[in-house]
Amino acid sequence: MLPTCKQVAEQLSEEIDQPLTGFKKFKLKLHLLMCVYCRRYGEQLNISSKTIDLLAAKNKPNEELREKLLSHFRECHQHPEPRSDSNSDSDKSNPS
Amino acid sequence: MSQSEEEKQIIESLLAGNELTFKQIFNQHYSLMYSVAQSIAGGAIADEVIQEAWVSALRALPKFEGRSSLKSWLIRIVANEAKTRRRKEARNVSxxxxxxxxxxxxxxxxxxxxxxxxxxxxxxxxxxxxxxxxxxxxxxxxxxxxxxxxxxxxxxxxxxxxxxxxxxxxxxxxxxxxxxxxxxxxxxxxxxxxxxxxxxxx
CATH class of the missing domain: 1.10.10.10 (Winged helix-like DNA-binding domain superfamily/Winged helix DNA-binding domain)
Known part of the structure; x- marks a missing residue:
């Protein structure tokens, strides 16, 4: 049995992250062949995803913050802190 | 995930105090760091969160082992920092x-x-x-x-x-x-x- 439009809507989002395979993919394609609304939904979901990317790219780096951190970075290397045994990236908790 | 050669060089360069590398990495990841900080803690303190996250990251960098990508590591630090700074519990829908x-x-x-x-x-x-x-x-x-x-x-x-x-x-x-x-x-x-x-x- 072919998936419903509602199931297809979710599968189209999955396809953005990891393409479906096998029979599931075949049934999705068959549904899309017959359903103009789901084809449109799939295209629009892709556009929506890319729009979020473009919108976020408009966050331009804050120069004042960069300069502040740059002077901190400079200080770190002039007066390095002693190394401790904590804060490894193998620890998934807060590294601070 | 093993650390790429390029990423190893970036980290060595940061550890050696190369300011140009720092600026490049700051610029490269700012947009995503801001989005994540803003998403969790709000826009008003997003830059403060990023500042704290970078201070933590620079302190922890000598111990960075490359088990995740540098980007993923930085984003985790921002997300953790943002969670500690948000004023009220987030509206998470189950x-x-x-x-x-x-x-x-x-x-x-x-x-x-x-x-x-x-x-x-x-x-x-x-x-x-x-x-x-x-x-x-x-x-x-x-x-x-x-x-x-x-x-x-x-x-x-x-x-x-x-x-x-x-x-x-x-x-x-x-x-x-x-x-x-x-x-x-x-x-x-x-x-x-x-x-x-x-x-x-x-």
């Missing part, structure tokens, strides 16, 4: 509630086929769509209203390009839950754009 809303979504009929599909859009690229400043404002407003878990997943994946595995690790949720979070967030963005296309209003 997966069950999300599934229930989806089950009763009025855009579908009782056979789960479209009864109220989206309209044909005038612009068909993100660049075309974002020419309208009103739509940009409207999207920002609606993104702010999304449950935090959806918003952060969306920013990390669609704006940041982090892998599904990285999302699972940072957000500590299963792959199937990540798929639900991403679909509901993208679907909301689609509905906001569709409404704007139909009415010209937010």
């Amino acid at each position: 997966l069950e509630a999300m599934q229930e809303n989806w089950a009763t979504d009025p855009r579908f009929d009782e056979r789960a086929h479209w009864s109220n599909p989206s309209s044909q859009w005038h612009g068909d690229t993100p660049e075309d769509l974002l020419l309208a400043d009103e739509l940009q404002d409207c999207l920002k407003k609606n993104l702010a209203k999304l449950p935090e878990n959806q918003r952060v997943a969306l920013q990390m994946r669609d704006a940041g390009g982090l892998s599904m595995d990285e999302l699972c690790n940072i957000l500590e949720v299963s792959p199937s839950n990540i798929r639900v979070l991403l679909h509901r967030a993208r679907d909301k963005v689609l509905q906001v754009i569709d409404h704007f296309q139909k009415t010209g209003e937010c």
